[in-house]
Amino acid sequence: MTESDPRRAWMGLLARAKGVQLDRLWPDAPPPFDWLRRPDQGSMMVQGRAGAVGAAFNLGEVTVTRASVRLACGSVGHALVQGLDARKAERAALLDALLQTQAHDDLAARVLKPLRMAEAEAREARAKRAAATKVDFFTMARGDA
Amino acid sequence: MYVAVKGGARAIANAHAWLDAARRGDRDVPELGTDQIREQLALAVDRVMAEGSLYDPDLAALALKQARGDTIEAVFLIRAYRTTLPRFGVTLPVQTDKMDLSRRISATYKDAPGGQVLGPTFDYTHRLLDFGLAAGREVPPARQADTALDPAPHILSHLGGEGLMQAEPEGAGAVPDLTRDPLEFPAERALRLQALARGDEGFLLSLAYSTQRGYGRNHAFVGELRIGTVRVSAQLPELGFDIEFAEIVLTECESVNQFQGSKTEPAQFTRGYGLVFGQSERKAISMALVDRALRAEEMGEDVSGAPAQDAEFVLSHCDNIQSSGFLEHIKLPHYVDFQAELELVRKMRRAAGADAVPDAAE
Structure with a gap:
């Protein structure tokens, strides 16, 4: 565990969230900030491994948007989010900056916790749907033993 | 021209x-x-x-x-x-063993640890048109079991543990990228897999089928087919750590093929590999079979000249954008070329004494 672990987790959570989720959970006007990097759309090359475990190969790209901000207090926030939603990247970078300030606990409760729960619920629902399609084999009785 | x-x-x-x-x-x-x-x-x-x-x-x-x-x-x-998107970087290789599974089946082990999970499959449907869909019938939500399915290890890892499955070598050096460098031959496996992953499903299906029918003997089992969601991680250079910035659906197929062994390796199973964006098992299975066929030379197998074993043939023709680009360009004006050919044919006919044919175009 390192100091960056909670930040890694929230940056990932914000990156994977939908833009509408961030807007709904955090409708607040942002505090004054400067752009270090305005939302910038691009791609990341996704790699796989031959045979799942061997040599890496390039599978294809995924769209991303990145942004960086600095709040008046000096806190710097970064975002690398999935998809091409510039507003989502902006909101994620601002939240990343704010979560490193005294606003952390409030925002963790209002934004991160519901996002984490929504993601966990979606995963669990999918895993339960999958479990419902698990095959129960039974052996056919053969002969007259 | x-x-x-x-x-x-x-x-x-x-x-x-x-x-x-x-x-x-x-x-x-x-x-x-x-x-x-x-x-x-x-x-x-x-x-x-x-x-x-x-x-x-x-x-x-x-x-x-x-x-x-x-x-x-x-x-x-x-x-x-x-092509308009700048490339910011490369992700860490996706860990398909940690996939949140929606489907996972094996044709080689009935009692595979983790079980056979059908997921939202067309298999076992009767392929009868459902006129209820046209009439807008209500669709009930999918059923859920009481307990969630856990991630499952790859089935072939069990064979690997026994030494019965050929180990996958670690890559050496930079990962080749055909979006940056033109395709060159011989193409290493990482480059072949990239080309196959974006290759045309129909083309790969036909090639894979050709191996099953005997053009490049290569009897494959589906060791495992899995479909699900994986997290994608990338390093953030500004911060020096990686984040799981995306979630994508992948389909993965590992085929199991017999290998007779060689002077240096005992008899064992070998693998063909398919990995595809989204839910696409026909493509993933096809990719695995073609990947394995393209390894024939590496395995010291009888390379009979079957199309699926010929990397240059497969990789140069599997891209449907490249193929249709060249194919469809011939519908664009070729008036000058054709005029030249027309002149040539007329000249040859005159020389052969066929001048009697009326020259309608003039």
């Missing part, structure tokens, strides 16, 4: 206006939203992402709408758009 021509601007503008109107279709029918395409034609969206080599369901849905449902045209739109 294609020779540039001018003119026809008005005809082109009117043709494109008609295209727009034709795309819209009967205006008494509600217009299709890209969200409807994304949600309800999800497998078409997946195919466009896989062959477009860009994971973004919203863009793929838009491309399908714009292409009037023409898959290859939609792939073309995505490929063209992809």
Whole structure:
């Protein structure tokens, strides 16, 4: 565990969230900030491994948007989010900056916790749907033993 | 040779206006939203992402709408758009063993640890048209079990543990990228896998089928087929750590093929590998079979000249954008070329004493 672990987790959570989720959970006007990097759309090359475990190969790209901000207090926030939603990247970078300030606990409760729960619920629902399609084999009785 | 021509601007503008109107279709029918395409034609969206080599369901849905449902045209739109996006970096290799599974089956082990999970499959349906869908019947939600399915290890890892499965060598050096460097031969496996992952499903299906019918003997079992969601991680250079910035759906197939062994290796099983964006098991299985066929030489197998064993043949023709680009360019004006050929044929006929044929064009 390192100091960056909670930040890694929230940056990932914000990156994977939908833009509408961030807007709904955090409708607040942002505090004054400067752009270090305005939302910038691009791609990341996704790699796989031959045979799942061997040599890496390039599978294809995924769209991303990145942004960086600095709040008046000096806190710097970064975002690398999935998809091409510039507003989502902006909101994620601002939240990343704010979560490193005294606003952390409030925002963790209002934004991160519901996002984490929504993601966990979606995963669990999918895993339960999958479990419902698990095959129960039974052996056919053969002969007259 | 294609020779540039001018003119026809008005005809082109009117043709494109008609295209727009034709795309819209009967205006008494509600217009299709890209969200409807994304949600309800999800497998078409997946195919466009896989062959477009860009994971973004919203863009793929838009491309399908714009292409009037023409898959290859939609792939073309995505490929063209992809070239406008700067590449920020490379992700860490996806860990498919940690996949949140929606489907996972093995044709080699009935009692595979983790079980056989069917997922939302067309298998075992009767392939009878469901007129209820046309009538808009209510669709109940999917059933859920009481306990969630856990991630499962790869089935072939058990064979690997016994030494019965050929180990996958670690890569050495930079990962080749055919979006940056032109395809060159011999192509290493990482490059072949990249080309196959974005290759045309129909082409790969036919090649894979040809191996099953005996063109490059290569009897494959589906050791494991899994479909599910994986997190994608990347290092953030500003921060020096990695984050799970994306979640994508993948289909993975590992085929199991027998290997007779050699002077240096005992008899064991070998693997063909397929990994595809989205839910696309036909493509993933095809990719695994073709990947294995392309390893024939490496395995010291009898290379009989079967198309699926010929890397140059497979990789140079599997890209449907490259193929259709060259194929369709012949419909563009070739007037000068054809005039030259016409002159030549007339000259040859005159020389052969066939002048009596009336020259209608003149």
